[in-house]
Amino acid sequence: xxxxxxxxxxxxxxxxxxxxxxxxxxxxxxxxxxxxxxxxxxxxxxxxxxxxxxxxxxxxxxxxxxxxxxxxxxxxxxxxxxxxxxxxxxxxxxxxxxxxxxxxxxxxxxxxxxxxxxxxxxxxxxxxxxxxxxxxxxxxxxxxxxxxxxxxxxxxxxxxxxxxxxxxxxxxxxxxxxxxxxxxxxxxxxxxxxxxxxxxxxxxxxxxxxxxxxxxxxxxxxxxxxxxxxxxxxxxxxxxxxxxxxxxxxxxxxxxxxxxxxxxxxxxxxxxxxxxxxxxxxxxxxxxxxxxxxxxxxxxxxxxxxxxxxxxxxxxxxxxxxxxxxxxxxxxxxxxxxxxxxxxxxxxxxxxxxxxxxxxxxxxxxx
Numbered sequence: 001x002x003x004x005x006x007x008x009x010x011x012x013x014x015x016x017x018x019x020x021x022x023x024x025x026x027x028x029x030x031x032x033x034x035x036x037x038x039x040x041x042x043x044x045x046x047x048x049x050x051x052x053x054x055x056x057x058x059x060x061x062x063x064x065x066x067x068x069x070x071x072x073x074x075x076x077x078x079x080x081x082x083x084x085x086x087x088x089x090x091x092x093x094x095x096x097x098x099x100x101x102x103x104x105x106x107x108x109x110x111x112x113x114x115x116x117x118x119x120x121x122x123x124x125x126x127x128x129x130x131x132x133x134x135x136x137x138x139x140x141x142x143x144x145x146x147x148x149x150x151x152x153x154x155x156x157x158x159x160x161x162x163x164x165x166x167x168x169x170x171x172x173x174x175x176x177x178x179x180x181x182x183x184x185x186x187x188x189x190x191x192x193x194x195x196x197x198x199x200x201x202x203x204x205x206x207x208x209x210x211x212x213x214x215x216x217x218x219x220x221x222x223x224x225x226x227x228x229x230x231x232x233x234x235x236x237x238x239x240x241x242x243x244x245x246x247x248x249x250x251x252x253x254x255x256x257x258x259x260x261x262x263x264x265x266x267x268x269x270x271x272x273x274x275x276x277x278x279x280x281x282x283x284x285x286x287x288x289x290x291x292x293x294x295x296x297x298x299x300x301x302x303x304x305x306x307x308x309x310x311x312x313x314x315x316x317x318x319x320x321x322x323x324x325x326x327x328x329x330x331x332x333x334x335x336x337x338x339x340x341x342x343x344x345x346x347x348x349x350x351x352x353x354x355x356x357x358x359x360x361x362x363x364x365x366x367x
Contacts, residue, residue, distance in 0.1 A: 001033060001034050001080060001081060001363060002034075002036075002078050002079050002080055002081070003028055003035070003036050003037070003362065004037050004039060004070075004073055004074070004079045004082045004083070005021065005024065005025045005028070005036055005037070005038045005083045006039045006040075006082065006083070006084050006085060006086075006090040006093075006094070007021035007038060007039065007041075007085050007086065008040075008041065008085075008086040008090070009021060009040075009041075009086065010038065010040035010041065010043075010057075011049055012043065012044075012045040012046060012250070013043050014248060014249075014250065014251050015192070016159075016277075016278070016280065017085075017086055017110060018251075019159070019251060020085065020108075020110070020136075020159045020160075021038075021040070021086070023159065023160045023161065023162060023351050024083070024085060024108075024159075024160065024358065025038050025055055025085075026162075026351070026355075027160055027351045027352065027354065027355020028083075028358065028359055029054070029055060030352075030355065031355065031356065031359040035056070035078075036055060036056065037056050037057075037073060037078075037079070038055050038057045039058050039060070039069060039070060040057060040059060040060075041060060041061075041066075042059040042060060042061045046059055058073065063089070066089060067093065070090070070093050070097075071093075071097070074097050074101055074103060075101075080103060081103070081104060081105070081106075081362050082094050082097060082103055082104070082106070083105070083108070083362070084105060084106065084130075085108045086108065086110060091107060091123070091126050091127070095126050095129050098129060104131045105129075105131065106130055106132050106133075106134060106361070106362060107127060107130045107133050108133075108136065109127075109133055109136065109144055110136055110140065110276050110277065111140055111143070111276040112143040112144055112147055120147055120148065121148075124149050127144075127149055128149065128150070128153060130153070131361075131362075132153065132154070132155045132361060133149060133153055133155070134154075134155050134156075134157045134358070135154050135155070135156050135157075136156075136157070136158055136159055136276060136298060137156070137158060137277045137297070137298025137301050138298065138300075138301055139276060139277075139297045139298040139300075139301075140277070140298060141154055141156045155361065157354060157357060157358060158277060158298075158302075158348070158354065159277055159282070159349075159354075160349060160351035160354040161283060161286055161349050161350065161351060162350075162351045163286050163345060163346045163349075163350045163351070166254070166255045166262060166283050166287050167255070167263075167286070167287065168286075168287050168338070168339075169263070170257060170263040170287075171260075172260050172264050175259060175260065175261070175264055176264070179217075179219070179264075181217060183215075184214075184215045184216055185213070185214045185216040185217075185266050185267075185328050186217055186218075186219065186264055186267075187202075187206075187216060187217070187218040187219070187265055187266070187268075187324075188218075188219050188220075188221070188261065188264055188265035188267075188268050188269070188284075189218075189219070189220045189222075189268070189269055190220075190221040190222060190254065190261070190262075190280050190283075191221075191222050191272070191280065192222050192223070193220070193222050193223055193225070193227045193230060194224045194225060194226055195226055196272060196274045196275075197270065197271075197272050198271035198272055198273050199220060199226070199230055199270075199271075200226070200229070200233055201271050201315070201317050201320060202218075202269055202270075202271055202320070203218075203230065203233055203234060203237065203239065204233070204237070204317055205317050205320040205321040205324060206218060206239065206242075206243070206321070207237040207238075207239055208317070208318070208321045209322075209324060209325050210239070210242075212325050213324060213325060216242060217242050217243075217244065218242060218244070219246055219261075219264070219265070220243070220244065221246050221247070221249055221261060222247075222248055223247055223248040227245065230245070231245060249261065254283060255287070262283055262286075262287040262289065263287050266289075266328070266334065267289065267290055267291070267292060267324075267327055267328065267334065268284035268289045268290070268291045268292070269291070269292040269293070269324070270291075270292075271293060271294045271312070271314075271320060272294060272296065272297065272299065273294060273296055273314055273315070274296070274297060275296065275297040275298060276297055276298050277297070277299075277302075278293075278297070278298060278299050278302065281293060281299060281303060282345050282349050284341075285302065285303075285308060285341035285342060285345040286341075286342060286345040286346070286349075287342070288339060288341065288342040289338050289341065290308065290309045290310075290327060290334045290335075290337035290338045291308065291309035291310075292309060292310045292320070292323050292324065293309065293310075293311060294311070294312055294313070294314040294315075294320075295311035295312065295313060295314065302349075303341075304340075304344065306337075307337065307340050308337050308340045308341035308344055309327075309337055309341065310323040310326065310327055
């Protein structure tokens with residue numbers, strides 16, 4: 001079987017959708033008698049990255065080139081399945097391809113923010129032509145049903161994670177030494193620095209209970225339009241000695257032995273207010289870290305409250321502050337949460353398991 005995977009976002013760019021498209025492509029490529037061809041946008045560093053990848057990748061530099069390359073690949077006669085990993089530009093093309101070449105397609109939905117009032121009916125009509133629509137979480141599934149797509153058309157299948165890359169208990173002593181850490185409790189956030197990630201609320205909550213927390217350091221990985229405002233907030237609250245911005249890092253640096261930032265913290269914290277899923281939560285869980293998050297969006301599919309982390313009412317900064325205190329006041333309980341989190345991620349979100357289910361759905365039209 002030859003599968004064309006279309007991606008609006010793909011490595012070496014860093015982000016959740018990029019990770020998803022890459023992991024799904026790799027997972028499918030490792031299935032029996034399956035060839036995967038990826039069609040993705042060009043970005044800085046792509047030639048070197050593609051040269052080292054085991055995937056067959058074609059890049060486009062413009063919207064016109066995207067259309068031309070898409071149909072060139074289909075007309076080669078070698079493609080018999082299409083997977084649209086992000087709706088946007090490729091959904092219309094996939095509908096046309098199905099009509100012209102009778103090539104079935106599947107669509108992954110990461111959210112429904114593009115279902116504007118003037119587009120919803122058209123998009124639902126296009127989605128109904130897919131074999132199945134894959135919703136990445138229960139939150140996205142309900143949103144899609146509410147927009148009018150028939151429930152029978154939707155399959156819930158979360159983004160996969162390579163649990164052989166994201167491992168617990170890696171030696172991070174060199175990283176700690178580089179950061180000047182000794183015995184402090186470490187919190188970590190990895191996210192784009194944008195309002196919907198709620199990082200300002202974590203900073204505010206920490207300032208409220210600083211005297212009740214053990215000595216700690218909070219590291220924030222990422223960049224974005226809110227960086228200046230967040231740094232100003234840290235300065236305003238007098239937290240410069242314990243809250244640090246490390247900037248953007250390559251995705252591989254989260255799990256590689258030399259850096260392994262996901263193995264650095266005692267607690268991973270991210271209070272997104274509008275997260276359709278949240279791959280970074282599964283990455284933290286796979287590394288055996290307890291997680292503090294808001295009980296919103298698709299996050300509730302990943303974190304079991306009081307079992308693998310703590311879920312807090314969205315926007316309740318006082319409750320968030322108490323969660324920070326509670327999880328650090330009982331290190332053994334936090335450790336057990338991390339262990340349980342790792343077990344859940346391996347059982348429910350591993351790439352091998354989910355890619356096989358997706359592959360079976362595309363080959364046999366079942367899941």
